[in-house]
Amino acid sequence: MKEFSPIKEGKVREVYDNGDSLIIVATDRISAFDVILKNKVTKKGAILTQMSKFWFDFTKDIVPNHMISVDVKDMPEFFQNEKFDGNSMMCKKLDMLPIECIVRGYITGSGWESYKEDGTVCGIKLPEGLEESDKLPEPIYTPTTKADLGDHDEHITFEDSVEILEKLHPGKGADYAKQIKDCTIELYKKCADYARSKGIIIADTKFEFGLDENGNVVLGDEMLTPDSSRFWPVEGYKPGQGQPSFDKQFVRDWLKKNPESDYKLPDDVVDKTVDKYKEAYLLLTGKEFNTIK
Numbered sequence: 001m002k003e004f005s006p007i008k009e010g011k012v013r014e015v016y017d018n019g020d021s022l023i024i025v026a027t028d029r030i031s032a033f034d035v036i037l038k039n040k041v042t043k044k045g046a047i048l049t050q051m052s053k054f055w056f057d058f059t060k061d062i063v064p065n066h067m068i069s070v071d072v073k074d075m076p077e078f079f080q081n082e083k084f085d086g087n088s089m090m091c092k093k094l095d096m097l098p099i100e101c102i103v104r105g106y107i108t109g110s111g112w113e114s115y116k117e118d119g120t121v122c123g124i125k126l127p128e129g130l131e132e133s134d135k136l137p138e139p140i141y142t143p144t145t146k147a148d149l150g151d152h153d154e155h156i157t158f159e160d161s162v163e164i165l166e167k168l169h170p171g172k173g174a175d176y177a178k179q180i181k182d183c184t185i186e187l188y189k190k191c192a193d194y195a196r197s198k199g200i201i202i203a204d205t206k207f208e209f210g211l212d213e214n215g216n217v218v219l220g221d222e223m224l225t226p227d228s229s230r231f232w233p234v235e236g237y238k239p240g241q242g243q244p245s246f247d248k249q250f251v252r253d254w255l256k257k258n259p260e261s262d263y264k265l266p267d268d269v270v271d272k273t274v275d276k277y278k279e280a281y282l283l284l285t286g287k288e289f290n291t292i293k
Helices: 044-059 109-118 158-168 173-197 249-257 267-285
Strands: 013-017 021-026 029-032 035-040 067-069 088-092 099-106 135-141 200-211 217-220 229-233
Touching: 021 044, 029 249, 044 067, 044 088, 044 173, 044 267, 099 158, 099 173, 135 173, 158 173, 173 200, 173 217, 200 267, 249 267
Parallel strands: none
Antiparallel strands: 013 021, 021 088, 029 035, 067 088, 099 135, 099 200, 200 217, 200 229
């Protein structure tokens, strides 16, 4: 049996080279504030992988994506065991674009802090009189750089993204920047409308895109998971305050209140976190996570 070693390890994922494809494994690690926590969250990786699969299938009419299979039977023998079952995705190889495509439909987090200071979010002027957690008149696109492990992403303007992509792809930077911006907004609108009908508000999220061998824009990475998005329950939603969440904002909030924790969570916080992820999966897909084979 051929042995595999990761060619890349991120905060929570490992990437393996499978010749003409990649195998991306979502681990049970969890990160917050760009730090990998000392705990693992059991089954978190599988929940995130299966949730990404759901969204990739749901949005393939908007933009092609990199997913080939999440069935380990389609992967080399090395991956056909419990460690990789459910949390692994075989994907097309892409030339990834170094932009994190962030879209905000509601004002919260760092966006709310910025708005309180000068009425803008990432340099975008917003209407006066917004309250914390308010829905924005239209979703806004606030891209960032894609930082290496240990570094922080930096907010950039759309014009900055054109410049970055033009350096990498001369003559095509403006076109690629517009394509990924337009796809980001369209994906968000379709998925946010669907999620709201199922009881979840997607306050904000991020997408990543790459180019296939023909230079076509393809959606990659993960998609609309609790790790890459803010999910709020529709029930009880009330602007003017912070919202309870289905995502790792719960973990961030606990860490802020417990700075002495040294990034180690108590067991009850870990249990509540995975329960929130499972609840979000159930609401969005209509399936109990434990029924996945």
